Amino acid sequence: MISVYKFGGASVKDAQGVQNVTGIVRKSTQPLVVVISAMGKMTNAFEELTRYYFNRDLDLCQQKQQEIIRYHQSIIKDLFGDEKGSAGFNRLAELLAQRLKQAPSRHFDFEYDQIVSFGEMFSTSIVADYWTAVGQTNKWVDVRTILKTDDLYRDANVNWELTAELMEDTFLFDEVSCYLTQGFLGGTLSNLTTTLGREGSDYTAAIIGYVLNAREVTIWKDVPGVLNADPRWYSEAVKINELSYNEAIELSFYGAQVIHPKTLKPLQNKNIALQVKSFIEPDGQGTVICERSGISEPVPVFILKKEQVFLTVSPHDFSFIMEDRLIEILTLFSRYRIKMNLMQNSALNFSACFDDGRDTNALMEDLKKNFLVRYNNGVDLLTIRQYTPGAIEQMTSGREVIDSQITRKVARFVMR
Numbered sequence: 223m224i225s226v227y228k229f230g231g232a233s234v235k236d237a238q239g240v241q242n243v244t245g246i247v248r249k250s251t252q253p254l255v256v257v258i259s260a261m262g263k264m265t266n267a268f269e270e271l272t273r274y275y276f277n278r279d280l281d282l283c284q285q286k287q288q289e290i291i292r293y294h295q296s297i298i299k300d301l302f303g304d305e306k307g308s309a310g311f312n313r314l315a316e317l318l319a320q321r322l323k324q325a326p327s328r329h330f331d332f333e334y335d336q337i338v339s340f341g342e343m344f345s346t347s348i349v350a351d352y353w354t355a356v357g358q359t360n361k362w363v364d365v366r367t368i369l370k371t372d373d374l375y376r377d378a379n380v381n382w383e384l385t386a387e388l389m390e391d392t393f394l395f396d397e398v399s400c401y402l403t404q405g406f407l408g409g410t411l412s413n414l415t416t417t418l419g420r421e422g423s424d425y426t427a428a429i430i431g432y433v434l435n436a437r438e439v440t441i442w443k444d445v446p447g448v449l450n451a452d453p454r455w456y457s458e459a460v461k462i463n464e465l466s467y468n469e470a471i472e473l474s475f476y477g478a479q480v481i482h483p484k485t486l487k488p489l490q491n492k493n494i495a496l497q498v499k500s501f502i503e504p505d506g507q508g509t510v511i512c513e514r515s516g517i518s519e520p521v522p523v524f525i526l527k528k529e530q531v532f533l534t535v536s537p538h539d540f541s542f543i544m545e546d547r548l549i550e551i552l553t554l555f556s557r558y559r560i561k562m563n564l565m566q567n568s569a570l571n572f573s574a575c576f577d578d579g580r581d582t583n584a585l586m587e588d589l590k591k592n593f594l595v596r597y598n599n600g601v602d603l604l605t606i607r608q609y610t611p612g613a614i615e616q617m618t619s620g621r622e623v624i625d626s627q628i629t630r631k632v633a634r635f636v637m638r
């Protein structure tokens with residue numbers, strides 16, 4: 223049976239990272255499909271590049287392009303001893319240069335996918351060339367030709383039937399035992415590039431694992447596994463050894479960034495275990511997400527979402543917030559593709575928390591036509607699963623709680 227390994231940007235942010243990943247892959251005794259994301263923070267850099275390109279800020283666009291190329295070339299130099307050492311990268315860099323010379327279409331999301339996808343194309347080409355150079359056999363696969371999606375650019379939906387057919391025909395494991403491909407990317411029926419949503423490479427690994435009936439999917443991270451909080455803001459975070467699929471889905475749904483929310487469902491459907499392991503200590507035990515009940519550790523689990531907008535709307539005419547008003551409000555959120563992280567309603571008010579994004583103002587303006595709108599920016603949304611009174615006290619003391627929502631298993635606080 224095959225396994226799927228997924229390595230994110232942090233694991234391949236420099237030459238040492240690529241060498242470390244190579245060592246982990248070498249150690250595997252299973253046939254492998256390896257999914258890799260763009261190197262380091264390159265997706266952010268490509269996002270900036272796309273904005274400059276789209277807005278015709280030609281100088282900034284050129285500067286960003288050079289910055290991106292130099293970053294990759296420096297990794298290539300460290301790996302191959304020559305910044306021109308990866309033929310795959312050189313070809314793609316030329317394709318990017320040609321694309322940026324053409325004027326963009328009027329469709330931002332389309333242009334975004336065509337450009338941002340170079341991040342994963344670059345990283346996998348460099349790694350494939352490196353593996354070939356050091357004798358790690360591999361076959362590089364362009365995922366866009368086998369992971370087929372609709373044309374909802376930046377948030378594409380998978381065509382499962384066709385994807386299964388194409389992947390089964392591709393990952394044959396007859397000549398090689400290790401395939402290498404891109405996370406995050408897909409392709410439409412007409413072979414235009416799409417992406418699956420930010421941080422979507424975990425999801426790619428799950429899609430491949432599902433289709434190939436993998437024995438397990440391992441996502442290699444810079445943390446020892448799934449912890450009970452993000453260690454970047456909670457220094458006492460502890461590792462959770464085992465989690466049920468449902469618990470893990472709930473955690474990622476509430477915003478625990480460690481796993482992309484769409485990743486778990488396909489694996490759960492086929493009972494394929496998801497391992498979360500550290501690429502820094504690859505022999506560590508990690509976290510396994512599988513069929514079981516709840517969370518193995520009896521500790522509160524904290525999920526913090528920062529920079530939230532907390533919005534409250536009430537009808538101008540003092541009518542109640544009933545089904546028809548709710549539909550009206552939710553339709554606007556859906557139109558602007560703003561995902562609510564919390565919602566709550568009473569007779570006269572509807573409140574929601576969501577990420578502050580580029581369409582926030584447009585949403586507010588639309589809501590103002592029929593509602594009185596009040597909001598706070600820059601607030602925190604804290605979710606505590608398996609909460610205890612002590613945990614609530616610890617996390618909320620000294621903070622102004624603007625709203626809260628407490629159910630049997632989950633306590634949530636909007637705080638300033």
Ligand SMILES: Nc1ncnc2c1ncn2[C@@H]1O[C@H](COP(=O)(O)OP(=O)(O)O)[C@@H](O)[C@H]1O
Nearest residue numbers: 230231232445447448449451452454478479480
């Ligand atoms: N509950 C959690 N457990 C572990 N890590 C978490 C958790 N919540 C947030 N994180 C953060 O997730 C990061 C790893 O995810 P991410 O950066 O998306 O990895 P990758 O780029 O490899 O996909 C960790 O560095 C950590 O700061």
Ligand SMILES: N[C@@H](CC(=O)OP(=O)(O)O)C(=O)O
Nearest residue numbers: 230231259265420421422423
């Ligand atoms: N490179 C994409 C996809 C991804 O999942 O990356 P990472 O595995 O580094 O989070 C992004 O940054 O959104």
